[in-house]
Amino acid sequence: MRYISTRGHATALSFNEALLVGLASDGGLYVPAAWPKLSFGEIRSFRGKPYAEVAFAVMSPFVGGEIDDVDLQQMIEEAYATFHHPAVTPLVQMGPNDWLLELYHGPTLAFKDLAMQILARLMDHVLTERGERIMIAGATSGDTGGAALEAFKTCDGIETFFMFPDGKVSDFQRRQMTTVGADNCHALAIDGSFDDCQTMVKDMFANQAFASRVKLSAVNSINWGRVMAQVVYYFTAATALGAPEQKVSFTVPTGNFGDIYAGYVAKQMGLPIDRLVIATNENDILARTLATGNDKLGSVKATITPSMDIQISSNFERLLFEAAGRDPTIVRDLMAALKHDHNYSLPDEMIKFIRDSFDAGAVSEVETVDEVARIFRDTGYIADPHTAIAVKVAHDYADPEVPMVTLSTAHPAKFPDTVHDATGKTAHPPVWGDIPRERSESVAYLANDRACVEEYMLKHSRLGLEAYQSHTA
Numbered sequence: 001m002r003y004i005s006t007r008g009h010a011t012a013l014s015f016n017e018a019l020l021v022g023l024a025s026d027g028g029l030y031v032p033a034a035w036p037k038l039s040f041g042e043i044r045s046f047r048g049k050p051y052a053e054v055a056f057a058v059m060s061p062f063v064g065g066e067i068d069d070v071d072l073q074q075m076i077e078e079a080y081a082t083f084h085h086p087a088v089t090p091l092v093q094m095g096p097n098d099w100l101l102e103l104y105h106g107p108t109l110a111f112k113d114l115a116m117q118i119l120a121r122l123m124d125h126v127l128t129e130r131g132e133r134i135m136i137a138g139a140t141s142g143d144t145g146g147a148a149l150e151a152f153k154t155c156d157g158i159e160t161f162f163m164f165p166d167g168k169v170s171d172f173q174r175r176q177m178t179t180v181g182a183d184n185c186h187a188l189a190i191d192g193s194f195d196d197c198q199t200m201v202k203d204m205f206a207n208q209a210f211a212s213r214v215k216l217s218a219v220n221s222i223n224w225g226r227v228m229a230q231v232v233y234y235f236t237a238a239t240a241l242g243a244p245e246q247k248v249s250f251t252v253p254t255g256n257f258g259d260i261y262a263g264y265v266a267k268q269m270g271l272p273i274d275r276l277v278i279a280t281n282e283n284d285i286l287a288r289t290l291a292t293g294n295d296k297l298g299s300v301k302a303t304i305t306p307s308m309d310i311q312i313s314s315n316f317e318r319l320l321f322e323a324a325g326r327d328p329t330i331v332r333d334l335m336a337a338l339k340h341d342h343n344y345s346l347p348d349e350m351i352k353f354i355r356d357s358f359d360a361g362a363v364s365e366v367e368t369v370d371e372v373a374r375i376f377r378d379t380g381y382i383a384d385p386h387t388a389i390a391v392k393v394a395h396d397y398a399d400p401e402v403p404m405v406t407l408s409t410a411h412p413a414k415f416p417d418t419v420h421d422a423t424g425k426t427a428h429p430p431v432w433g434d435i436p437r438e439r440s441e442s443v444a445y446l447a448n449d450r451a452c453v454e455e456y457m458l459k460h461s462r463l464g465l466e467a468y469q470s471h472t473a
């Protein structure tokens, strides 16, 4: 399988190469040159199969034989064995044809675990085969850091550093990052804001001398490996509810558009998905784009659903590429307009293409809290606020004839304040996800200063300075 850039100027890559580079050199995102198709019979055979078996069947066409089948199977087994539910992503019935797909049974209670756990293993495997080592740098406002550090702790060839704004993540989120207990995983508390952390990571990549010396890499949501992993649960959920004989719809709490785009990929592979419904918070740029065809950037508003506080949804570019009939010149023009004029207008046929598969709805702050309360009142279920947003939008688009699956992306214990405000209840983490108070924290407190953080990274890399020196020699 070859991977091509949505902007058409970067060289096509193999799966393994696309896995390691993330962003394409022309600023575009990698997508498969053609969609692999699964037959009606193959999809039907997924019903009742263990998650890992379906995962192998869905992922292997994308890997295209570049990783040995036995190795791939074993990595998938190990990745999903870290989940604390036999179904990995169980369905919970909320009403007639109304389902929740719980994506939060992984080690950090976040849906990000589903992709990170396999991505880490795949990257480490490819690097080990090549005899290479890399360093990963990331910035987190709370959620992604924990999932990434936890996933990469088993990777011998990868040294991972995550920066977070000191004092501005929750206690639980900080402790998830600082108690990983692996000497290749580092949590860095920066004296600054999340934006400062993000800017610092960008500047590190721009600092060629440092970036090439340590082989700096990222694990953001545009990495094809992450998208691929997320395709799997659309298949397990839909087949459990009667696909491929029965159509199924999905509603997804959306930020960077990675999760819902994976649903679109499942549809391209042959899964009979009826509607894909985008749910956003007050950062409703995607809902407005679908309604008007105009994508106009504003400033990001901080909400009680921080994982959806995004203006530019990076993975949306992959959908634009399809809507443009895979013409990279159209994508380049749209992205240039977005960069220079902070908005673009989609041609009618592109809007129509997107509306053929997608709907969208936005939910305000007040409505979010009300919905967490309503769900608890009506069903006794405690939903995290991201999930509640999707549940509310799902009800607006529900078709009584078609099962609607709403993706539940976080355990409510990760957002205790909102849950308590809405329900009067304290959402406790499950026993396995809790972090005992006595577990010691390992964290470095660093100034908001790129050179100082880079020096720390070089000094504290388990591989030692020499490893990086010999690399560039």
Ligand SMILES: *Cc1c(COP(=O)(O)O)cnc(C)c1O
Pocket: 110, 111, 112, 143, 221, 253, 254, 255, 256, 257, 258, 259, 260, 307, 308, 386, 409, 410
């Ligand atoms: C990351 C995240 C999302 C958004 O997923 P995207 O793939 O970025 O659209 C939604 N909810 C939670 C809890 C998340 O952590």
